Amino acid sequence: MDSQITLRVDGAAHPLAVDTRTTLLDALRERLRITSPKKGCDHGQCGACTVLLDGRRVNSCLVLAVTVGDAEVTTSDGLAVDDVPHALHRSFVEHDAFQCGYCTPGQVCSAAGILAEARAGWPSAVTPDVAADTVELTDDEIRERMSGNLCRCAAYANIVPAVADVARAEGVRR
């Protein structure tokens, strides 16, 4: 059964018909051909499809397109403003925080998500004081929070400093 919806992606509105079974990921990749988010497992196990939904990171393979409503979908490509790369884009390139690049847009969206989570004071499993107002993105915090994004090339040891540099610039790391 098809439903008529409008997806707001990276600042543009896209009216389209989707099967009610269509995931947000497949709506983006297969219907709109917006291929910045990647499919790596289709089961929420790898994180390659991570996008920001109203600023919060989600596995877009676990979201049905018909449930998105008016929420703003932001892909890694959409983090660039007026074609100027985001600080995370530059930092990932500078630190060579990827190899094949397939998991990378998801890593970048996840990194953008954890910067916002730290600013909001959301604790993780390794946060020493879960009641604190803000969280500092230490290396251990970054490792923990980025562990939902698998990188089979194993660029992890470069992803941590790539995120750390931006966290420092944004004031969520000393």
Added chain:
Amino acid sequence: MTTMDRLVGAGVDRIDGPAKVRGTAPYAYEQDPGEPIAHLAVVQSTVNRGRISRLDPSRAEALPGVLAVLTPANAPRLGKGLASDLPVLQSLDVHYQGQVVAAVVAETSEIAKAAVGAIAVGYDAEPPDVALSPDREDLYAPEKLMAGFATDSIIGDVDGALAAAVVSIDATYETPTQHHNPIEMHTSMARWDGDSLTLWDADQGPHNIVNDLVTGFGLDAGQVRVISPYVGGAFGSKAFTHPNQMLAAMAARVVGRTVVYELTRQQMFSLVGHRTPTIQRLRLGADPEGRLTAISHEVVEHTARIAEFAEQTATPTRVLYAAPHRRTTHRLARLDVPPPTIMRAPGETPGMFALESAMDELAVVLGLDPVELRIRNEPERDPERDLPWSTRNLVECLRTGAERFGWAGRDLRPGVRTEGRWLVGTGVASATYPTRRRKAQCRISVDGAGRYVVEIDGSDIGTGAWTALTQIAADALGTDMASVELRIGDSRLPFAGGAGGSTGLASWGTAIVFTARDLRKQLDEQHGGQPPAGGLSVDGELPGESPHAKTHSMHAYGAHFVEVRVDRDSGEVRVPRATSVYDAGTIVNAKTARSQLLGGFSMGVSMALHEGSVTDERYGHYVNHDLAEYHVATNADIGEIDISWLDVDDQLANPIGLKGIGEIGITGAAAAVANAYWHATRLRIRDLPITPDKYFRELGES
């Protein structure tokens, strides 16, 4: 340094980096075929051996949006001569669980997947035979191993020397089936224009794929074009043709539309290869000073009924240490399993786990520092081929690594360091991988303005080839990177073998250097050193192996030092820090090379602690066939890793002096972790992965 070397060695950012971080570099499915794309989904066999007795596609065919259902009864006949599992849907016989028995083509992926569930299949099945054991009576010696290595090597009187040895080790090590699991699932998108086929594909080298399509569809090489500029990881699984390329092309021909087949993650466990499990018996004999008198490394592994793949597991033992009496053997069991294939450092990865664990055990018996034991057994020449080394700096890697890691003064005793709940230990292992190169052709064109186009069917599966080849070309042409446009990943480009065997830069880079030399010679001799107004194009070729390969033994080396912490209550294992030092010859791009070495080592940590495909011997399937249950290292599993390399080059290997870096990092890494685990806990785990349950298993036995 001459000006020729100004870019080679520099840590240049990836030229494909800005597109990759934003997600705009087009991988296989993301290319534009110029028309709407139909989707293919497959039905897989639920038995390992038998024959399809019933297959009813009618309910699937009746679903709106289904374009075709392909079965062995109606699928187009493929040409003879396809090997292994490539004759897809050509027979009712089933040879492994997961074999494709039907395929649906539909307007959308949702319809295709739903239609798969509407196809009923019955089988006349026999019980699966999937259990590997050294006691099987049907083990056999293959004619030769992968990459042409001899099956066995026997020098001297090994059994006599072992019996006479003052100190000896006799231990059996096991590594499980492993799956590559690149994050981009194998994907093939096919479009026919008349009798010409275009395939946008995830592979390690378009030329590797073309021949099977030519054979399967009765085409000329000129009628097939395979395009793969960006590949989302591979590690060996994308080196050769698998059923996905054949199916996409077959289905596109049937429905007359572009068809994409993107495997599911679960299908990645049966349709695109795996690393064989191994059972390895290691026997070492030594004198009281720790000098080896005998080495015996006997390997048992599996292959498929329909394809022989004989992994060269004991080959590192043929080169790593001196000993007068030595033996390596490989025996295979043919099982009802999918065809195994190459996976990152095939041979060295499982083989070095066994050899380097055994060396550690020998050091323990001798009461000797394991670094010193390795140094005492450094061979002056290749101990089996009796040839000089081109370059070999293993001892320097061990000494440099020991210094960087802070190895000096290490207490040899196991299980005596604790920090809170953590048992702490350190371990070492060597690394080695062969240095080779392969035939490759190249075309370089220059226009009147001095802008160069370098064309070669090389492949960047994440290695950094886009950038490193551009650096090599710019230096060889005496220009800057901005003046060089590189074209790779397209079978229309001049021939090159795929990415594999750590031969990429050695092969493609050398072909570029040779072709650039020809071009500059022509410019100098015929055009006064300036590009002519109408431009100039030169074709060049690297014939193959180094002319010194027959007279010298060529290998890369390394040494890993690892700290392991084990939670004494839960058995949880952590690797907080590691140091690796490599002798890999010239490093072309310091930034991307470090990433590759880091990635290789980290995959070794993953192998040591997490990875293993579990076979259900009753029903014959891989139980943990997804990324939630086949565990790979995550960000939180990897600690501080110090990567460095010796400033050496190997001019006998190739004119760039490089040895290859794609695989050396994983070799020996798992042994270093296991050795550190022993030092932390007194427990010797000889069967990977080292999961927490084995801590309690060993505690119970000790």
